[in-house]
Amino acid sequence: MKNKVNREIPDEILASTGYKPFESVEYGHQVNQRVAPKVQATTGPNKVVESIDKIVEETVRDGMTISFHHHFREGDFVFNMVMRSIIDHGLKDLTLAPSSLTNVMNDIVVEAIEKGVVTNITSSGMRGSLGDVVSHGALKNPVIFRSHGGRARAIENGDIKIDVAFLGVPNADEMGNANGMNGETAFGSLGYALMDAQYANTLVLITDDLKPYPNTPASIKQTQVDYVVKVDKVGDPDKIGSGATRFTKDPKELQIAKMVNDVIIHSPYFKEGFSFQTGSGGAALAVTRFLRQAMLDNHITASFALGGITKPTIDLLEEGLVKKIMDVQDFDKGAAFSMKSNPNQQEIDASWYADPANKGAMVDKLDVAILSALEIDTKFNVNVMSGSDGVIRGAIGGHQDAATAKLTIISAPLVRGRIATIVPDVTTVITPGDSIDVVVTEIGLAINPKRTDLIEALSKVPGLPIYTIEELQERAQKIVGTPEPLQFTDRVVALAEYRDGTLIDVIKQVKD
Amino acid sequence: MEIKKTAMAGTLESSDIQIMLSQGSNGLEFDLVSDVAKQFGKAIQATITDVLNTYDIHDAKVKVVDKGALDMVVKARAITVVQRALDMADEPDWKVI
Numbered sequence: 001m002k003n004k005v006n007r008e009i010p011d012e013i014l015a016s017t018g019y020k021p022f023e024s025v026e027y028g029h030q031v032n033q034r035v036a037p038k039v040q041a042t043t044g045p046n047k048v049v050e051s052i053d054k055i056v057e058e059t060v061r062d063g064m065t066i067s068f069h070h071h072f073r074e075g076d077f078v079f080n081m082v083m084r085s086i087i088d089h090g091l092k093d094l095t096l097a098p099s100s101l102t103n104v105m106n107d108i109v110v111e112a113i114e115k116g117v118v119t120n121i122t123s124s125g126m127r128g129s130l131g132d133v134v135s136h137g138a139l140k141n142p143v144i145f146r147s148h149g150g151r152a153r154a155i156e157n158g159d160i161k162i163d164v165a166f167l168g169v170p171n172a173d174e175m176g177n178a179n180g181m182n183g184e185t186a187f188g189s190l191g192y193a194l195m196d197a198q199y200a201n202t203l204v205l206i207t208d209d210l211k212p213y214p215n216t217p218a219s220i221k222q223t224q225v226d227y228v229v230k231v232d233k234v235g236d237p238d239k240i241g242s243g244a245t246r247f248t249k250d251p252k253e254l255q256i257a258k259m260v261n262d263v264i265i266h267s268p269y270f271k272e273g274f275s276f277q278t279g280s281g282g283a284a285l286a287v288t289r290f291l292r293q294a295m296l297d298n299h300i301t302a303s304f305a306l307g308g309i310t311k312p313t314i315d316l317l318e319e320g321l322v323k324k325i326m327d328v329q330d331f332d333k334g335a336a337f338s339m340k341s342n343p344n345q346q347e348i349d350a351s352w353y354a355d356p357a358n359k360g361a362m363v364d365k366l367d368v369a370i371l372s373a374l375e376i377d378t379k380f381n382v383n384v385m386s387g388s389d390g391v392i393r394g395a396i397g398g399h400q401d402a403a404t405a406k407l408t409i410i411s412a413p414l415v416r417g418r419i420a421t422i423v424p425d426v427t428t429v430i431t432p433g434d435s436i437d438v439v440v441t442e443i444g445l446a447i448n449p450k451r452t453d454l455i456e457a458l459s460k461v462p463g464l465p466i467y468t469i470e471e472l473q474e475r476a477q478k479i480v481g482t483p484e485p486l487q488f489t490d491r492v493v494a495l496a497e498y499r500d501g502t503l504i505d506v507i508k509q510v511k512d
Numbered sequence: 513m514e515i516k517k518t519a520m521a522g523t524l525e526s527s528d529i530q531i532m533l534s535q536g537s538n539g540l541e542f543d544l545v546s547d548v549a550k551q552f553g554k555a556i557q558a559t560i561t562d563v564l565n566t567y568d569i570h571d572a573k574v575k576v577v578d579k580g581a582l583d584m585v586v587k588a589r590a591i592t593v594v595q596r597a598l599d600m601a602d603e604p605d606w607k608v609i
Contacts, residue, residue, distance in 0.1 A: 388551060389548075389550050417547075417579070418580040418582060419551075480552075480582065483551030484552070486550060486551070
């Protein structure tokens with residue numbers, strides 16, 4: 001059947017998985033029963049175990065669900081160490097349920113798939129060689145992609161039941177009190193991992209820095225931890241977050257950023273106490289810079305900045321232009337290292353950040369979100385998951401969640417090389433057009449027709465070229481030509497959940 | 513017309529296309545590498561074939577490494593590589609251009 005974003009969801013998928021098709025971006029006031037983890041009482045003097053192998057032997061069994069976080073990003077050593085041990089122990093039929101998968105994890109996941117060690121995956125996304133093999137049908141069962149808020153919801157309600165969580169941390173004491181903000185391999189917020197810490201039946205911390213007891217501040221607490229493993233190194237500090245963020249000189253990105261800024265400051269939301277979330281791309285960082293000037297000029301401060309945090313946002317905090325940073329993850333060193341010294345940089349877990357099924361998430365209070373896209377279609381639907389060749393190469397991240405902001409702006413170039421960004425129909429719908437308000441490209445912007453208030457407010461702004469989304473799509477097509485339609489087989493290789501747990505789209509195996 | 517020498521035009525920069533043209537005897541034999549081959553492979557071949565036909569070239573080996581070039585770039589590089597292969601780069605055929 002077709003869901004509300006006009007995507008064909010095969011009936012056999014609905015029947016075999018029990019999923020409901022996507023209906024609406026409104027979550028309403030559903031009542032959900034949460035699950036609770038099994039807890040084995042511990043009373044010993046410490047929980048330190050000498051090797052990962054020993055822990056794997058003791059805790060992991062065939063068919064279990066294991067989880068990891070991706071806060072070490074491309075500098076992660078923990079995932080590879082644990083998965084190596086799991087593969088070498090000949091375990092089978094595991095479900096891999098990390099918060100996301102970074103490129104540094106690809107090779108070993110591919111190996112685990114080929115050897116039948118991993119037969120199910122749920123993740124925010126995947127890229128590179130892993131996305132490629134999955135798109136070619138290597139995994140036995142379809143991958144389930146969930147947003148960060150969606151994963152939090154799925155963990156809380158038991159859709160993801162984590163048997164063993166392996167969480168790498170830059171520091172911990174012998175009982176498992178740990179945080180992400182201190183030490184050489186600090187990555188800042190432990191936001192996504194805090195879900196695993198709260199709900200996993202067995203929690204294994206892996207660290208290279210055993211601190212004197214008790215280690216504080218404790219984001220992960222000893223009450224949650226079963227084992228602590230000391231290893232030589234949990235990660236490569238140089239690859240955990242990018243270094244100093246350079247201000248983009250790309251005229252196209254600057255043009256987009258300037259226009260995004262114009263949209264924000266001429267919207268009804270730009271007033272004292274507003275809130276915003278920006279991403280980490282070149283244009284998004286430039287927006288932060290323009291926004292700073294606009295805030296100074298208009299004597300406006302923001303009540304909070306949300307999401308994945310970068311150094312330019314920290315600068316706004318330290319300048320007093322942003323009162324609080326609500327921090328679920330940190331994209332660069334500047335943001336990661338400032339957490340320990342900035343009491344107003346509040347660590348939040350994924351549920352607090354973005355979960356639709358709790359008693360109030362930060363995104364519900366969010367005024368302005370600036371997000372990116374691989375593709376946007378004329379219905380304003382956004383794809384951040386599959387490439388123009390149909391191969392999985394992205395992640396939902398917080399896209400669906402932050403897009404529920406009062407003003408959601410997608411910033412994207414009209415074309416990338418010979419690939420149009422604005423298309424008649426996106427390859428995969430990840431974020432429904434209903435939650436997208438404005439699309440900004442270097443030649444101008446398009447406003448969702450249902451936002452008549454924004455059309456009126458922005459039409460008065462001199463020098464702001466406004467098009468219909470169809471006009472932008474035609475402009476893009478005129479530049480690049482008409483692509484041949486992609487070829488897929490009938491086999492479903494991945495399911496994309498909307499943040500409420502309904503199915504927004506399926507991804508099929510590519511035909512090569 | 514007959515190809516006098518193997519010639520190349522274009523670079524491997526993004527949004528460019530590199531075309532190598534050499535003698536052949538079995539029609540136009542394409543060897544095309546492109547990140548957008550699935551969407552635009554046929555379009556790229558068609559544009560190059562058009563240019564070759566304009567110069568009355570019907571037998572050639574055409575090696576193409578495309579980096580997402582737009583159609584006008586494909587055409588420009590194709591004209592250049594033909595003129596070089598025909599040894600007429602110094603006196604371009606303005607009618608064709």
